[in-house]
Amino acid sequence: MDTGRLLIVGKDRDSAYAIRNVFESERLELELALHLDVAKTILTTRHVDLIVLDPAVCMNKEFDLIDFQLDHGLVIPLVLVGGESTGVRRRIRSKKGIKVHSVPADGFKLLDFIHEFKPETLSA
Numbered sequence: 001m002d003t004g005r006l007l008i009v010g011k012d013r014d015s016a017y018a019i020r021n022v023f024e025s026e027r028l029e030l031e032l033a034l035h036l037d038v039a040k041t042i043l044t045t046r047h048v049d050l051i052v053l054d055p056a057v058c059m060n061k062e063f064d065l066i067d068f069q070l071d072h073g074l075v076i077p078l079v080l081v082g083g084e085s086t087g088v089r090r091r092i093r094s095k096k097g098i099k100v101h102s103v104p105a106d107g108f109k110l111l112d113f114i115h116e117f118k119p120e121t122l123s124a
Contacts, residue, residue: 004049005029006114007076009039009065011056019052019081022107026114036060040068043076050117051078052110066098079103081110 006028010016016032023030031046033039036057042048043065057063058080069076075097082105103113 004117005031005047007031007033007039007042007048007051008053009033009036009051009057010054011060015054015056019054019110022110023114026111028114036062036065039065043069043074044072048076050114051076053078053080055080055082066100069098070096077101079110079113081105 006023008016008019008030010019010032013034016034020030020032031042031048033042039051043051051065053065065078068074077099078101080100080102082103101113103110
């Protein structure tokens with residue numbers, strides 16, 4: 001993906017900025033959200049190609065980004081950074097066309113995933 005907009009959702013400022021820093025030399029528009037309410041506002045007011053999540057966010061009882069998307073007619077894929085090892089991937093599953101991907105907590109692997117990302121093939 002040469003250009004595009006990513007929504008980065010972190011459990012706190014440090015995790016969100018750590019993920020954001022991976023993309024500092026990329027030609028991407030980045031949105032950061034430290035709270036689910038902010039992420040939901042961004043999703044309903046701006047075009048987003050991919051949501052990048054700190055898996056700790058998904059363990060929050062209020063986590064409902066997949067259901068929120070379905071309720072609002074959105075189909076934006078999610079990427080869990082390091083979520084495979086924490087068991088979060090089992091908790092959050094793909095639903096009705098919204099794909100959930102897991103990438104190891106490795107900046108180079110995350111960049112590789114982003115470079116290969118094709119919205120039309122991952123979100124359908």
